[in-house]
Amino acid sequence: MAGKTLYDKLWESHVVREEADGTCLLYIDRHLMHEVTSPQAFEGLRLTGRKAWRKDSIVANPDHNTPTNHWDEGITDPISRLQVETLDANIKDFGALVYFPFKHANQGIIHVIGPENGTTLPGMTVVCGDSHTSTHGAFGALAHGIGTSEVEHVLATQTLVAKRSMRMLIKVDGQLAAGVTAKDVALAIIGKIGTAGGTGYAIEFGGSTIRGLSIEGRMTLCNMAIEGGARAGLIAPDEKTFEYLKGKQFAPKAADWDKAVAYWKTLQSDAGAKFDAVIELDAAKIEPQVTWGTSPEQVLAVGGRVPNPAKENDAQKRAGIERALQYMGLKADTPISEIKVDKVFIGSCTNSRIEDLRAAAQVAKGKKKAASVRQVLVVPGSGIVKRQAEAEGLDKVFIDAGFEWREPGCSMCLAMNADRLAAGERCASTSNRNFEGRQGAGGRTHLVSPEMAAAAAIAGHFVDIRSF
Amino acid sequence: MKPFTELNGVVCPLDRANVDTDAIIPKQFLKSIKRSGFGPYLFDEWRYSDVGEPGMDCTNRPLKKDFVLNQKQFKGAQVLLARDNFGCGSSREHAPWAIEDYGFRVIIAPSFADIFFSNCYKNGVLPIVASAEIVDQLFRECATQKGYKLRVDLETQTVRNPAGEWFNFDITPHRKHCLMNGLDEIGLTLQHADEIKAFEKKHKAAQPWLFA
Numbered sequence: 001m002a003g004k005t006l007y008d009k010l011w012e013s014h015v016v017r018e019e020a021d022g023t024c025l026l027y028i029d030r031h032l033m034h035e036v037t038s039p040q041a042f043e044g045l046r047l048t049g050r051k052a053w054r055k056d057s058i059v060a061n062p063d064h065n066t067p068t069n070h071w072d073e074g075i076t077d078p079i080s081r082l083q084v085e086t087l088d089a090n091i092k093d094f095g096a097l098v099y100f101p102f103k104h105a106n107q108g109i110i111h112v113i114g115p116e117n118g119t120t121l122p123g124m125t126v127v128c129g130d131s132h133t134s135t136h137g138a139f140g141a142l143a144h145g146i147g148t149s150e151v152e153h154v155l156a157t158q159t160l161v162a163k164r165s166m167r168m169l170i171k172v173d174g175q176l177a178a179g180v181t182a183k184d185v186a187l188a189i190i191g192k193i194g195t196a197g198g199t200g201y202a203i204e205f206g207g208s209t210i211r212g213l214s215i216e217g218r219m220t221l222c223n224m225a226i227e228g229g230a231r232a233g234l235i236a237p238d239e240k241t242f243e244y245l246k247g248k249q250f251a252p253k254a255a256d257w258d259k260a261v262a263y264w265k266t267l268q269s270d271a272g273a274k275f276d277a278v279i280e281l282d283a284a285k286i287e288p289q290v291t292w293g294t295s296p297e298q299v300l301a302v303g304g305r306v307p308n309p310a311k312e313n314d315a316q317k318r319a320g321i322e323r324a325l326q327y328m329g330l331k332a333d334t335p336i337s338e339i340k341v342d343k344v345f346i347g348s349c350t351n352s353r354i355e356d357l358r359a360a361a362q363v364a365k366g367k368k369k370a371a372s373v374r375q376v377l378v379v380p381g382s383g384i385v386k387r388q389a390e391a392e393g394l395d396k397v398f399i400d401a402g403f404e405w406r407e408p409g410c411s412m413c414l415a416m417n418a419d420r421l422a423a424g425e426r427c428a429s430t431s432n433r434n435f436e437g438r439q440g441a442g443g444r445t446h447l448v449s450p451e452m453a454a455a456a457a458i459a460g461h462f463v464d465i466r467s468f
Numbered sequence: 469m470k471p472f473t474e475l476n477g478v479v480c481p482l483d484r485a486n487v488d489t490d491a492i493i494p495k496q497f498l499k500s501i502k503r504s505g506f507g508p509y510l511f512d513e514w515r516y517s518d519v520g521e522p523g524m525d526c527t528n529r530p531l532k533k534d535f536v537l538n539q540k541q542f543k544g545a546q547v548l549l550a551r552d553n554f555g556c557g558s559s560r561e562h563a564p565w566a567i568e569d570y571g572f573r574v575i576i577a578p579s580f581a582d583i584f585f586s587n588c589y590k591n592g593v594l595p596i597v598a599s600a601e602i603v604d605q606l607f608r609e610c611a612t613q614k615g616y617k618l619r620v621d622l623e624t625q626t627v628r629n630p631a632g633e634w635f636n637f638d639i640t641p642h643r644k645h646c647l648m649n650g651l652d653e654i655g656l657t658l659q660h661a662d663e664i665k666a667f668e669k670k671h672k673a674a675q676p677w678l679f680a
Contacts, residue, residue, distance in 0.1 A: 037560065148561040416498065
């Protein structure tokens with residue numbers, strides 16, 4: 001009998017029932033929530049007189065609308081404030097295991113706080129009305145984003161109606177060069193498979209390079225699985241995972257811990273398990289990455305040049321390149337290193353954890369941002385990350401370099417609060433999406449690692465971190 | 469949810485790949501706590517030349533005349549014709565809410581992003597995957613035939629052009645049943661509440677730490 005993949009094991013251990021056409025009711029262990037995609041779901045429950053099936057599965061926190069400065073003034077945008085207050089009211093009415101309201105000491109980006117307090121564990125099913133839920137796959141949890149109707153469905157039934165995905169293995173082997181990070185691996189993978197390459201698949205990341213990544217690096221990689229089209233990214237849990245989780249508030253304790261670890265060790269793809277697709281990458285060939293266009297697949301190594309549409313034979317692709325260059329205000333064949341930035345954003349559920357901030361601080365230490373750079377925002381992923389960074393003096397490093405040290409939240413990743421680009425402004429960003437208007441109407445986003453973002457802030461343009 | 473059975477609708481061609489949900493409905497409109505009223509802001513940045521804000525009256529906003537939604541012949545379109553990877557990016561259900569509220573009930577594309585695809589079914593919008601060749605043909609016909617319409621029949625899972633040519637599309641029996649009857653999926657699932665409870669009991673016995 002063929003072995004099972006990690007995905008199959010996670011899936012099969014949560015199937016409540018299966019229809020003849022393969023449609024399953026999948027049991028959900030953890031339901032993460034934020035203020036943007038939940039109000040209509042709670043409203044639906046109210047209209048039908050339904051309750052939350054298992055309130056102790058809920059971990060919630062406002063993050064998208066919350067400001068990252070002037071917390072003493074509260075949320076000044078009345079529409080944003082109403083949305084955040086609506087989450088407060090909904091959690092008060094329906095209950096939750098963990099809720100950090102705006103300004104709570106541990107509040108942060110929902111995908112940062114789950115792993116931080118051990119409410120994300122291996123073997124779980126994790127959902128959230130947010131596509132970057134794939135982040136939690138870094139722990140060997142089956143985690144993916146859902147829509148608001150599904151949020152309501154999970155609230156009311158603790159299950160999701162779903163069909164099994166196909167399985168893809170992305171195997172990365174070898175040693176990453178100094179200065180090449182999990183973010184670069186993620187972008188290089190998306191560059192290779194395209195933004196729709198993972199559509200219909202759950203991606204398992206394996207190989208020696210992945211094993212060598214820290215847990216935070218693994219989160220960065222799984223976070224961007226959705227940018228490759230896959231709802232879920234997965235990494236088998238190992239000793240690093242157990243070490244990371246041990247002692248966390250909601251991690252199992254005493255005898256349960258041993259029992260849990262014994263079970264978690266079985267959460268790996270069996271030898272001979274069959275994948276529907278296998279992609280291999282050589283880590284040694286991955287260079288620091290910079291996106292040049294308006295889709296994460298429009299990415300290049302830092303030494304590259306912006307593509308020339310005239311060299312593209314496919315009419316559809318050529319039109320796509322032309323449109324992206326026009327939106328981005330770039331000329332064909334421009335070296336990436338000659339692209340100047342107006343703003344820099346270090347943060348988001350992709351790159352706002354302590355290791356990201358340490359990496360950025362190491363680059364910025366003793367230096368100043370270029371005079372031509374208008375603003376450098378450093379936005380920690382949570383209150384815990386913020387305090388840790390301050391304990392290590394990272395905030396001082398950033399402030400001395402002319403960067404702004406902010407309060408936690410999603411911030412300029414999607415610009416729902418006041419942190420945003422003006423039309424035409426160009427930004428080096430550690431976030432996950434470079435879509436048109438993502439960071440503000442008319443704003444131009446280049447996705448990079450925290451090291452590369454900090455270096456661009458200092459130099460005023462993109463530079464190869466390996467020789468910075 | 470509004471049931472969907474069939475329609476014969478004007479087709480609006482949106483000829484670009486990788487249309488993301490940020491483009492379908494920009495972030496500022498996600499601040500709403502309602503499910504309705506997103507239609508006027510559908511494709512806001514592509515449709516209007518000013519910057520849209522929630523609650524804005526769109527009737528007198530300056531239009532980008534070249535954008536297909538603003539062209540007279542596509543007024544009242546119910547079928548959106550699109551390219552690969554339509555609906556990629558964020559999981560926001562506001563995207564299909566805006567599409568449905570605008571008046572589209574069917575989207576035809578060679579491929580869709582997974583979360584968007586699933587969100588459509590929950591909102592009475594039928595996403596149809598057609599081969600790249602068929603989609604190319606539909607774009608060509610749409611460009612050359614005034615008032616081009618497609619007849620979409622969910623019962624027989626067919627799409628028919630004005631010349632009477634047709635193709636079949638796939639849909640799972642479960643989704644078809646829910647869409648045709650406009651069913652509340654939660655109600656259906658709760659019919660299996662005992663099975664969920666039984667599963668939960670077994671699951672808790674095996675992994676008590678999941679129920680901390």
